[in-house]
């Protein structure tokens with residue numbers, strides 16, 4: 512448990528700390544603590560070990576980063592694979608540690624990674640220099656993103672669209688949108704598509720990126736197909752695979768939560784946990800997190816009497832038509848239903864399930880100068896109510912992000928106990 516907390520903290524520091532690679536001493540300190548956490552117990556403190564039971568890392572060739580990454584991510588002989596555990600940033604830190612021999616030798620010169628002369632530019636100038644189309648911030652947004660994003664004859668609408676526009680204004684430039692069609696259900700934009708869009712530089716940023724541990728590390732060094740977007744060239748079909756790259760994320764700007772929805776406001780009762788819905792006819796959205804939580808955390812009587820339905824936008828229409836009285840659903844799904852259906856009788860309780868996902872803006876790891884501009888802007892917009900206003904305009908029930916920023920892997924234990 513402590514180790515897990517430490518890991519999340521560590522992930523947060525790496526992801527959200529002020530400029531992580533500020534100076535060598537700071538890099539080394541992070542590299543050393545990452546090494547201690549994951550590797551030292553087998554490879555020895557400062558990589559010193561007798562070389563009998565495990566590999567002597569001081570012998571690893573300094574020019575073979577690729578081989579290092581492959582062995583570490585996929586495992587080797589008696590060494591377990593670290594691919595599911597390490598974040599891309601952590602792998603880079605470990606490589607730094609190994610190639611400098613635990614900080615004892617200077618970093619070897621590697622022309623492919625040669626850094627340009629020190630930049631004296633301001634963060635905003637650096638961020639501008641990283642844009643794919645100079646003078647324009649290009650965002651990828653889902654066409655079918657409910658209250659979060661939707662395309663309009665001119666421009667767009669929705670919370671994620673508004674946030675992208677506000678960030679473009681921060682850079683003092685226009686926003687250009689690539690509207691993409693997610694291959695899956697609305698509100699569940701598959702993470703791999705986002706990685707592919709960024710790696711192919713279809714856009715500079717993807718708002719609406721849910722922060723959970725897997726989404727930040729799982730796809731490093733794999734490939735994926737691109738989703739469809741309006742001006743997508745024909746030769747980039749599903750057989751075209753993009754090499755995914757490490758990504759970076761901003762601080763979150765909102766939180767995706769689950770709440771209890773009643774068929775009509777007069778069914779309202781005092782709810783502090785899911786089991787308090789007992790006595791109402793419950794709807795369960797099959798296969799969704801909200802559905803699983805309802806069955807796991809509700810009472811037995813509730814579960815026996817529940818109506819189970821396929822997930823998707825029809826679910827709330829079924830409630831409207833009287834199939835059941837109450838359900839736990841994502842608040843965004845409720846908002847979208849209300850927006851499309853002016854005469855809806857559905858009502859949202861104030862109760863929110865504690866399990867939620869913070870939403871941030873994703874970009875390529877190598878373009879993270881943008882983050883240094885966006886993070887302070889996001890903090891300011893939360894503080895001064897701008898995000899609340901943008902949410903109101905989008906008919907989205909706003910929730911501020913909550914710590915921990917990154918949701919850990921969901922285990923059955925979390926699903927049963929987090930209530």
Ligand code: HEC
Nearest residue numbers: 549550553564565566571579582583587588589590593605
């Ligand atoms: C559970 C013990 C254990 C841990 C923890 C461990 N290793 Fe290893 N590692 C080994 C063993 C054993 C080998 C030798 C594998 C072989 O060649 O059969 C090895 C080999 C290696 C190699 C050489 C692989 C090759 O291709 O020859 C590298 C590089 C390496 N480890 C890096 C790491 C890093 C980085 C970490 C921390 C993320 C780490 N190891 C954590 C046990 C461990």
